[in-house]
Amino acid sequence: MRLPVTALATALLVVASGCRKEEPAPPRPSVHPAAQPAQLQPKDRAHEAERIDLLTELSRCEIEHHGRLLDFGGTQPPARGFSAAQAEPPPSIDRGGDTFERLYSRETLLDFWLDEPTSEVSVTVRLHSMLAKVLYAAIDDKRLGAQKLTIGETRSASFPSAPGTLARGRHRLSLRFAGSPRGSKEPIVDLDWVRIGPPLESGANYAAPTLHDVVSDVVLDNVPKRSIVLRAPSVVRCFIRPAADARLRVGLGFWGAGRGTAEIALVSDEKAPRVLSTRKISGGDGGTFTPVSLDLSPAAGELVGLELRALEGSKGGRVVFGDPIISRATPEMPRAPAARTVVVVVLASVDRGRLPPWGPAGGMPALADLAKHAVVFSAHRAPSSVPAASFASLISGASPAVHGIQRPFDKLRPKVATLAETLKEAGGRTAIFTGVPTSFSAFGFAAGFDAFETFSPVVDLPATEPLSRAQSFLEQELTGGGSSPHLVVVEMRGGHPPWDLTREEAAALKPPEYSGILDPRRGGIILGALREKAKKAARKIGDDDWIRLRALHDAALTKQDVALGKLIAMLKAKGAWNDTMLVVTSDVGLGSGPEIPFDPASPLTEDRLLLPLIVRFPRDALGGKEVTLPSTAGDVSATILQALGLEPSSHAGADLFARGSGVASLGGDIDVAATGADYSARLAGWLLRGTAGKTPRLCASDIDPSCINDALDQRPSAARALWLAVFDAAARDARAASRLGPRQRAEPDPETLAALTVWGDIR
Numbered sequence: 001m002r003l004p005v006t007a008l009a010t011a012l013l014v015v016a017s018g019c020r021k022e023e024p025a026p027p028r029p030s031v032h033p034a035a036q037p038a039q040l041q042p043k044d045r046a047h048e049a050e051r052i053d054l055l056t057e058l059s060r061c062e063i064e065h066h067g068r069l070l071d072f073g074g075t076q077p078p079a080r081g082f083s084a085a086q087a088e089p090p091p092s093i094d095r096g097g098d099t100f101e102r103l104y105s106r107e108t109l110l111d112f113w114l115d116e117p118t119s120e121v122s123v124t125v126r127l128h129s130m131l132a133k134v135l136y137a138a139i140d141d142k143r144l145g146a147q148k149l150t151i152g153e154t155r156s157a158s159f160p161s162a163p164g165t166l167a168r169g170r171h172r173l174s175l176r177f178a179g180s181p182r183g184s185k186e187p188i189v190d191l192d193w194v195r196i197g198p199p200l201e202s203g204a205n206y207a208a209p210t211l212h213d214v215v216s217d218v219v220l221d222n223v224p225k226r227s228i229v230l231r232a233p234s235v236v237r238c239f240i241r242p243a244a245d246a247r248l249r250v251g252l253g254f255w256g257a258g259r260g261t262a263e264i265a266l267v268s269d270e271k272a273p274r275v276l277s278t279r280k281i282s283g284g285d286g287g288t289f290t291p292v293s294l295d296l297s298p299a300a301g302e303l304v305g306l307e308l309r310a311l312e313g314s315k316g317g318r319v320v321f322g323d324p325i326i327s328r329a330t331p332e333m334p335r336a337p338a339a340r341t342v343v344v345v346v347l348a349s350v351d352r353g354r355l356p357p358w359g360p361a362g363g364m365p366a367l368a369d370l371a372k373h374a375v376v377f378s379a380h381r382a383p384s385s386v387p388a389a390s391f392a393s394l395i396s397g398a399s400p401a402v403h404g405i406q407r408p409f410d411k412l413r414p415k416v417a418t419l420a421e422t423l424k425e426a427g428g429r430t431a432i433f434t435g436v437p438t439s440f441s442a443f444g445f446a447a448g449f450d451a452f453e454t455f456s457p458v459v460d461l462p463a464t465e466p467l468s469r470a471q472s473f474l475e476q477e478l479t480g481g482g483s484s485p486h487l488v489v490v491e492m493r494g495g496h497p498p499w500d501l502t503r504e505e506a507a508a509l510k511p512p513e514y515s516g517i518l519d520p521r522r523g524g525i526i527l528g529a530l531r532e533k534a535k536k537a538a539r540k541i542g543d544d545d546w547i548r549l550r551a552l553h554d555a556a557l558t559k560q561d562v563a564l565g566k567l568i569a570m571l572k573a574k575g576a577w578n579d580t581m582l583v584v585t586s587d588v589g590l591g592s593g594p595e596i597p598f599d600p601a602s603p604l605t606e607d608r609l610l611l612p613l614i615v616r617f618p619r620d621a622l623g624g625k626e627v628t629l630p631s632t633a634g635d636v637s638a639t640i641l642q643a644l645g646l647e648p649s650s651h652a653g654a655d656l657f658a659r660g661s662g663v664a665s666l667g668g669d670i671d672v673a674a675t676g677a678d679y680s681a682r683l684a685g686w687l688l689r690g691t692a693g694k695t696p697r698l699c700a701s702d703i704d705p706s707c708i709n710d711a712l713d714q715r716p717s718a719a720r721a722l723w724l725a726v727f728d729a730a731a732r733d734a735r736a737a738s739r740l741g742p743r744q745r746a747e748p749d750p751e752t753l754a755a756l757t758v759w760g761d762i763r
Contacts, residue, residue, distance in 0.1 A: 050333070052326040052667045054238055054308075055215055055226055060724050061238040062305075063209055065231060067122075067197010070110055071210045073099025078727035081109040081172070084677065084692035085731035087738040093190050095128060095154060099210075100190035102130075106180070110173040112196050113716040115267075119165040122199045123173060126192040126208070128154040133179025140171050149179070149189075161199055169713030170695075209234060218320050220253045221288040225322030229255055232313035236321075237267070237305040239721035241668025241684050242296040245329040248306070251289030251322035254281045258314020262321070264294060267305040269717045274298070278311075281319065289322050296326070303668070303684040303718055328666060336657035337618040339581040339643040341474065341486045341571070344636075345467070345564065346391060347494030347557065348436050349598055351590035352612040354495075354554055357626075363558045366565030367584065371614055373623040375660040379630045380585065380613035381671050381682060385602045386410075387587040388438040389675070390633060394585070395419050395432075395445070395489060397637030397653060399674070401733035404743045405443070406676050408600040408761060411744040412444030413737075419640060421448035423487050426646055431473050433466035434491040436587075437755035438600070442748040449489075456755040457524070463493045463500035463556060464563035471567045478574045485644050492560050495553035495590055496598055497523030498758055509551035516545045520552060524598070524760030531596045532762055540594050549597065553590065581643045582616040583636060600761045604680040604689060606705040609673050615639070615656055622660045629659045630669045630682065670725040681726045686715070688722035692730075698722065 054061070059075070062068060070077045076089035092099040114121070123137050129149040137144040139162045147157040173196060180188050193208050200206065207213070209231065218227040228236055240246075254260045263278045276294045281287075296306075310319035353359050357376055361368030382390045386408060389400040395418050400406045404413035420430035431451035432439075439445045446452040451473060455465045462468075470490045477486055493500070501520040517526055518541075533539055541549070564584075571577045589608045591597050602608050613631060616623070634653030641648045642655055654665060671682045677692040682701055689707050690696025698719050699707040712719050748756065756762075 050328060050331070050666055052240070054236075054321075054324040054326070055228060057238050058211060058215065058228075058236070060728060061236055062720075063214060063230075063234065063236050064197075065209050065234040066200065066206060067195050068112060069208050069210070070112075070194045070196075071208070072101035072191045072193060073210065075101075075211065076731060077110075078724055079110045079112060081111060082690060082693060082695055082723065085727050085734055087731075087734035095190065098192060100128060100192045102187045103177075103189050103191055104185065104187055106177050106188065108175045108191070110175070110194060111170060112173060113170050113720055114166055114168055115716055117165055117168050118198075120161045120198050121166055121196060122161050123159040124156055124195040124200065125175065126154075126156045126194075128152075128190040128192070130187045130189055131180035131184065132177035132188045134177070136174075136176040136178065138174045138176075139166070141174070154192075158200070167713070169716055170719065207231070218253065218255050218322060220255070220320070220322075221286075223289055225251055225289060225320075227255075227320045227322040228308060228324060229318040229320050230308070230310035231318055232260060232310040234310045234319075236308040239303065239305050239717065239724065240326070241301065241303050241665075242299050242326070243328070243664040243666050244297050244300040246296040246300070246326055246666055247329050248276075248292075248294045248296055248324065248326050250292050250308075250324040251320075252279050252281050252292055253289045253320040253322060254283035254287055254313065254317055255320045256314070256317030257284045258317045259283065260313030260317060260319045261311040262319050263307075263309040263311050264292070265307045265309060266299050267307055267717070268299075268302055269715045270302075283314070283317050289320075295329075301664075301684070303686070303721055305717055326667060333655070333658050333663060334661040336581070336639065336643050336655070337621050338579070338645055339485070339618045340483075340579040341478075341576055342488070342581045342583070342640050342643060343470070343474070343567070344394070344487075344489045344583045344585070344640070346394065346489070346491040347560065347584070347586050347612075348387060348492060349496040349588055349590055350494045350557065350586045350612065351550065351553060352586070352610060354550065355557070355612050358612065363554060364561035366561045366568065367614070370564075370568070370582065370584065370616055373620045374582070374614045374616035375622045375656070376626045377613040377615065377631045377656065377659070378626055379628050380611050381630065381632050381673065382586075382588050382609045382611050383633050383671075383673050384675050385588055385604050385608045385673070386600065386675055387436070388443055390587040391436075391439050391491060392416075392445070393633035394587075394636055397634045397648065398736075399634070399672075399729070399733050401674060401730070402736045402740065404737070404740070406674070406743070408438070409746050411442075411746040412447070413740045413744065414444065414447065415740045418448045419487060419637060420450075422641060422646060423485065423644060424448060424450070426485070426644075428485040428487060428644065429477060430487045431470065432489040432491070433470045433473070435463060435466045435493050436491045436496070437752060437759045438761065439491050440748070440752050440755065442752045443746045444744075456751060457493070457498050457758045458751075458754050462559070464560055466490050466492055467560065467563040467567055471563075471570050474567075474576075475570055475574065478576050487640070487644070491587075493556065494560070494586060495557060497527065497552070497760060499523055499552040499556040500559060501552065501555055505555065506552065509548060509555060511544050511547045514544060514548050516542065516548060518545055518548050518552065523549075523552065524758055525762075526760075527596055527598055528757075528760030528762040531599055531760075534596060539596065541596060546593065578619050580616075581618055581640070583640070584612065584614045585636065586611045598760055601675060604673050604675055604678055606687070606701065609680065615660070617657060617660075618643070622657070625660055627660050629664055630671055631656060631659060632671050635659070670722070670729075672726055672729045674730075679726055679730075681722045681729075683722055683725065684718070686718045686722060688719070688726060696723070
């Protein structure tokens with residue numbers, strides 16, 4: 001999920017205090033609330049990243065004006081104790097033109113970050129009391145004080161600075177309401193906003209720059225622009241990871257009489273602030289927009305905060321940033337050659353390091369030769385650790401939360417459109433051949449395919465049978481002539497037990513004279529039983545068992561590699577190879593312990609999420625390239641549709657041919673993998689792992705993939721950027737899922753249950 005992120009939740013981090021109507025402002029022709037954003041892209045919206053409108057990014061940006069403000073009126077702030085996003089923001093309550101959120105809970109927890117240590121952090125809360133008589137505030141469990149409330153009154157309650165110095169990094173503000181009757185289900189307060197920042201001057205009046213206050217249509221010298229408008233001193237900070245050809249284009253102006261100063265800068269955890277432009281601007285009758293175009297390439301690949309600063313301005317006026325757009329210096333994007341046939345081969349539960357080109361090529365010559373003529377994606381990642389969820393994302397382009405498979409025995413939502421259904425509408429032919437029980441028809445995968453065949457591990461058939469049947473299907477289709485495009489999906493056992501080896505073949509494997517628990521035909525049952533026992537007492541398999549398991553894994557894949565070679569040879573013999581796109585990937589990784597392998601719902605660790613991806617484009621386009629830009633299942637889905645000349649769906653991902661050509665996402669790729677309430681987000685060398693409602697961990701993915709060393713407090717920019725992306729991905733997915741109906745549980749027939757038992761998925 002992805003993941004990573006666009007269409008962000010409407011949660012504006014803004015700061016100020018006092019009544020919004022106390023300071024005069026220029027007339028407002030019209031106001032447009034921020035729409036669903038597209039900034040740090042989750043993978044399933046990366047095709048929209050070629051033009052980033054910062055006006056639609058405000059829900060993902062921080063706005064500072066004498067501190068930060070968490071705006072609750074009609075929005076869904078992502079600051080509430082790392083809790084999960086809802087499908088829709090809570091309904092807003094209108095009070096005299098201002099919007100409030102109605103609270104029923106006695107305590108609200110809000111997380112905020114400091115970029116520098118400070119000894120002066122005060123809090124201002126604007127609310128309307130319904131039942132609460134007292135408000136208590138505390139930062140990091142250190143009490144700030146209490147304020148009496150009057151029921152029926154709207155007011156701003158201020159608290160002095162927290163005692164001592166607050167360190168750089170994350171902190172938690174607690175707001176606790178007292179005085180309402182215990183057990184009451186009535187609303188306690190209506191909350192407008194919370195300001196966290198330096199102490200305010202006594203008697204000073206401030207207008208909180210809420211979402212509606214900072215976005216407006218502005219006309220200067222008869223030129224209209226939709227704009228971000230800021231009272232000085234203010235800062236809008238949006239986190240991005242710019243591509244090498246990214247440029248910011250904006251019109252600077254001053255709205256109202258007087259003068260102001262606008263500045264644009266980049267900030268990050270690692271480097272000192274970099275000022276890109278500082279301009280003096282004038283308003284009044286002669287005010288105009290000054291066009292500015294800034295090259296963002298010096299920060300290419302870095303995770304930075306792009307800051308639009310209103311340094312100073314005449315009273316009553318505002319600094320204007322008109323039509324702020326990040327776009328490419330060259331809009332042309334490379335496109336893959338058209339394909340008539342697409343074949344997707346999914347090898348279940350493989351260790352990528354044991355497959356060519358990442359591992360030895362001797363035992364798998366077909367795969368090794370394919371890699372020489374294909375693009376190898378070395379940063380490909382699964383959207384879930386549940387195999388069926390990952391497979392569902394591959395054939396639909398949707399995240400697990402949207403397609404509905406988040407846990408074992410979940411079923412694909414009937415309303416989710418698969419690649420097969422999309423291609424069939426265009427007159428194409430589709431088929432799926434699977435030897436993996438978790439993708440049998442009981443789990444909803446048969447929908448939309450012209451041919452759907454399953455091969456149970458209970459039946460005495462070779463593990464290569466799905467690929468052999470796919471070859472026969474394609475041979476018949478190609479022999480029949482016609483111009484219809486074809487999509488064939490093959491899910492193989494891969495490295496998963498039962499392994500298709502005789503006892504004699506297994507006896508020749510390492511370690512010699514093995515006397516452990518693993519048996520080729522009963523391996524899934526044995527490991528499944530051990531996992532069940534491990535729920536009650538810690539259990540693991542020994543070193544010799546791991547050696548034998550990997551040897552069985554390799555031997556089984558060697559046979560499947562032979563079948564892959566036969567399929568490729570047939571396509572060449574039929575003259576179809578030039579127009580064929582062939583994808584080889586996996587659903588989840590094998591893992592490396594200490595957990596017992598092949599868990600149908602393992603933790604979201606990188607050894608389970610990092611997958612092989614080899615894409616052979618028609619006519620060997622880009623053949624032999626290795627790509628280190630991130631990718632995930634939604635990208636594969638989008639690339640297949642584009643290669644077949646079809647328009648990707650609204651939740652489709654990036655074009656892998658463009659990635660193979662070296663074109664990075666304009667604003668940054670965020671991969672969000674999720675399993676239920678657990679998530680793991682990857683961006684710019686950082687991983688954010690956690691569970692909804694609990695404080696996550698931040699770690700460097702390249703040197704600490706196990707996330708042992710937590711850098712959440714030491715890297716505030718990275719922490720905020722990733723959490724905002726995770727929150728937005730969850731909000732976007734929740735909205736999409738709400739339109740598709742509730743999750744469904746599969747009801748496997750006896751034959752499927754028998755297959756699952758042999759597979760090791762014991763329930």
